Amino acid sequence: MKKLKVILLILLYVFVGQLSAQQKTYCNPVNLDYAYCPIPNFTTWGKHRATADPVIVNYKGDFYLFSTNQEGYWWSSDLSEWNFVSRSFLTQEAIDTTPNKWDDLCAPAAWVKGDTLIVFGSTYSRIFPIWMSTDPKGNEWSKAVEHFDIGGWDPAFFTDDDNRFYMYNGSSNVYPLYGIELDRNTFQPQGTRKELLLLDDDKIGWHRFGEHMDNTFLKPFMEGAWMTKHKNKYYLQWGGPGTEFSHYGDGVAIGDSPLGPFEHVSLPLSMKAGGFIRGAGHGATFQDNWSNYWHTSSMVVNVKNNFERRIGIWPAGFDAEDNMYCNTAFGDYPHYVPNGNTDHLKSRFTGWMILNYNKPVQVSSTLGAFYANNIVDEDVKTYWSAKTAEKGEWLITDLGEESTVYAVQINYADQDAEFLGKTFDKYHQYMVYYSNDGKKWNTLIDKSNNKKDVPHDYVELDKPVKARYLKMENLHMPTGKFAISGFRVFGFGAKEKPSPVKQFMALRGDQTDRRNVWLKWQPVDEAYAYNIYIGLEPDKLYNCVMVHDVNEYYYSGMDKTKPYYFAIEAINENGTSTWVTAEAL
Structure with missing residues (x-):
C-alpha cells in the first residue's frame, strides 16, 4: 500500500511538472496582425502599422480586444493566440457624411451587459451607433442605439452593483475628465456631465508633459478613462500626459462614489518608461476566468509618426490595503498566460533573460544607416534593414557563449511598406537555425509555410536548446524590406547571476x-x-x-x-x- 502511494505521488509530481512545463507564455508587444495607419497625412514619413487605446473584456470566458482603426477586432481564449474578426462599425450614413472615414472605431469602449457584448467608438456625432452582439465570434452585430446623441471622446461605460449605469469620457490638455449617469436601457443621459478630474502637474511630477517629464512647451494631456470598482471604492483610471513619451502611462484616482469626488494616487498605475518598448497608457483593466486582474494599454514606437503605437498586457490587481497596482517589471519579457488563481504581486515573469543584448551580429546586407547592431540594442525605435525583401536575406546573432534558449521574439520594422489600413492575405515566412560553432546549423523554428501576419512573432520552443549562434533567414515579407527592430533571444546563460549593486x-x-x-x-x-x-x-x-x-x-x-x-x-x-x-x- 505504501509503495502504491509513493508511485501515485511520483506520478502526480510528474503530471504537475508536465503541466508547468507546458504552460503557455506571451511577450509584449502583443503579436497581433496590426493594421497599417489608414491616415494619409500621418504616413508622410513612411507607411507603418499602428493602433492604440485598447480595451479588453472577458465575454463568456473569452477575451475580446478592440483598439483604434483596425477595421475589426480580436478574440482569444488565453491572451496568447489572437483571432481577427473583420468588421466595419461605420454605417452607410457615416460613410456618406464623414470626411474622416478612417475613424472606423477610434479609442473604443466595450462592456458586457447581461449576455450581450456592447461596443461604441469615440465620437460626438449622432450618426455613430452603439453596437451589440451575442455572437461576436460569428461577427453578428446589431444596433443597440441608432443615435447616441450625447456622444463622447475616449469613452468608457460602467455598470455599478445597483445596476446604475455611467459613462466617462475626455481627451484634452485643458478640459477635465467627465462623468454622467445614463439610463441603462435607453442610454439617455440622466442630468448633465460632471467634471471629475484634472491633472496636478505642479505637485505630481509624472503628470508633466515631455519625454523627460519636463513640461517644456505644452500642458499635459488627460484621456482614456476607465472605471474599476473594488470593495466599495471607485478607481477612475486615465491615460497621460502624452502618447508620444516613454513615461506615457495610466494613472488612477480613488473615490467613494462613481461620480466622485476623486483623489489622485501619486504614482502611476501602469508605467513602463524603459526596456525594449516603452509606454503603458490609455488602456483598460479586466479580469480573467479566475478573477485575476490584468491591465492592457498602448505602447510607444513613435518613429514614423507620433501615433505609431502597439499594445501591451500586464498582470494587475489590488494589494491587502486595496492599493491598485500593475506589474510591469520585465514587462516586455516572456510572461505566463492565465492558468489559475494567482497573486499578481509575484508577477507572471518566466525568469528567462535576454541572451544577445549588444552581442555581435552579422547580416546579409544593409540599407543605408539602418545598421545591424540595431537588431540587438533593445530599442524598438531603431532597426536594421536589408537592402531587399528577397528570399535569402539573413541575420546571425552571437550569444557569446553556449546558452540555454527557451524562446525567441522577432520584431519586424516597417521599411518601405506599401499599405494604408487593414490588409488581408499578407504574411511573414522565415526560418531560424541554431548552432554551437557557427558552421553546422540545425532548424530551430520553421515558418516556411506560415500564412499569418506576425509583426511581433513570439515563439516559445517546445523544449529549450543549447546554442551559441542563431540565424534567421527571410523567406517572405508582407510588404517592404526585410527589416528587424529586435531579434530577441530569451533563456539563461552559463555563468552566475550578477552581484548586488x-x-x-x-x-x-x-x-x-x-x-x-x-x-x-x-x-x-x-x-x-x-x-x-x-x-x-x-x-x-x-x-x-x-x-x-x-x-x-x-x-x-x-x-x-x-x-x-x-x-x-x-x-x-x-x-x-x-x-x-x-x-x-
Whole structure:
C-alpha cells in the first residue's frame, strides 16, 4: 500500500511538472496582425502599422480586444493566440457624411451587459451607433442605439452593483475628465456631465508633459478613462500626459462614489518608461476566468509618426490595503498566460533573460544607416534593414557563449511598406537555425509555410536548446524590406547571476523642485541592465523602470509632498541580483 502511494505521488509530481512545463507564455508587444495607419497625412514619413487605446473584456470566458482603426477586432481564449474578426462599425450614413472615414472605431469602449457584448467608438456625432452582439465570434452585430446623441471622446461605460449605469469620457490638455449617469436601457443621459478630474502637474511630477517629464512647451494631456470598482471604492483610471513619451502611462484616482469626488494616487498605475518598448497608457483593466486582474494599454514606437503605437498586457490587481497596482517589471519579457488563481504581486515573469543584448551580429546586407547592431540594442525605435525583401536575406546573432534558449521574439520594422489600413492575405515566412560553432546549423523554428501576419512573432520552443549562434533567414515579407527592430533571444546563460549593486543613492531636489530625484550607483561589471523599483512605501514598490548601460537615472515623477522609496537589482543573462534600497524623504 505504501509503495502504491509513493508511485501515485511520483506520478502526480510528474503530471504537475508536465503541466508547468507546458504552460503557455506571451511577450509584449502583443503579436497581433496590426493594421497599417489608414491616415494619409500621418504616413508622410513612411507607411507603418499602428493602433492604440485598447480595451479588453472577458465575454463568456473569452477575451475580446478592440483598439483604434483596425477595421475589426480580436478574440482569444488565453491572451496568447489572437483571432481577427473583420468588421466595419461605420454605417452607410457615416460613410456618406464623414470626411474622416478612417475613424472606423477610434479609442473604443466595450462592456458586457447581461449576455450581450456592447461596443461604441469615440465620437460626438449622432450618426455613430452603439453596437451589440451575442455572437461576436460569428461577427453578428446589431444596433443597440441608432443615435447616441450625447456622444463622447475616449469613452468608457460602467455598470455599478445597483445596476446604475455611467459613462466617462475626455481627451484634452485643458478640459477635465467627465462623468454622467445614463439610463441603462435607453442610454439617455440622466442630468448633465460632471467634471471629475484634472491633472496636478505642479505637485505630481509624472503628470508633466515631455519625454523627460519636463513640461517644456505644452500642458499635459488627460484621456482614456476607465472605471474599476473594488470593495466599495471607485478607481477612475486615465491615460497621460502624452502618447508620444516613454513615461506615457495610466494613472488612477480613488473615490467613494462613481461620480466622485476623486483623489489622485501619486504614482502611476501602469508605467513602463524603459526596456525594449516603452509606454503603458490609455488602456483598460479586466479580469480573467479566475478573477485575476490584468491591465492592457498602448505602447510607444513613435518613429514614423507620433501615433505609431502597439499594445501591451500586464498582470494587475489590488494589494491587502486595496492599493491598485500593475506589474510591469520585465514587462516586455516572456510572461505566463492565465492558468489559475494567482497573486499578481509575484508577477507572471518566466525568469528567462535576454541572451544577445549588444552581442555581435552579422547580416546579409544593409540599407543605408539602418545598421545591424540595431537588431540587438533593445530599442524598438531603431532597426536594421536589408537592402531587399528577397528570399535569402539573413541575420546571425552571437550569444557569446553556449546558452540555454527557451524562446525567441522577432520584431519586424516597417521599411518601405506599401499599405494604408487593414490588409488581408499578407504574411511573414522565415526560418531560424541554431548552432554551437557557427558552421553546422540545425532548424530551430520553421515558418516556411506560415500564412499569418506576425509583426511581433513570439515563439516559445517546445523544449529549450543549447546554442551559441542563431540565424534567421527571410523567406517572405508582407510588404517592404526585410527589416528587424529586435531579434530577441530569451533563456539563461552559463555563468552566475550578477552581484548586488553597491552605493545606491537617491539625491532629491531641494525646495525649488522636490518632484525630481537623481538615482546613482556603482556599476556592476557583469550586468547589462538594472531594474529600478519605485514606491510610496518601502514594501510597496509597484512602479519599475529598466535601464541599460548606465549607472544613473533621473526620475522626475515624484509628488513633492511625499517621501519616496527605491530599490535596484542588477540584470544579466543568468538572472537578477538581490535588491538594494534607497529613499528620498
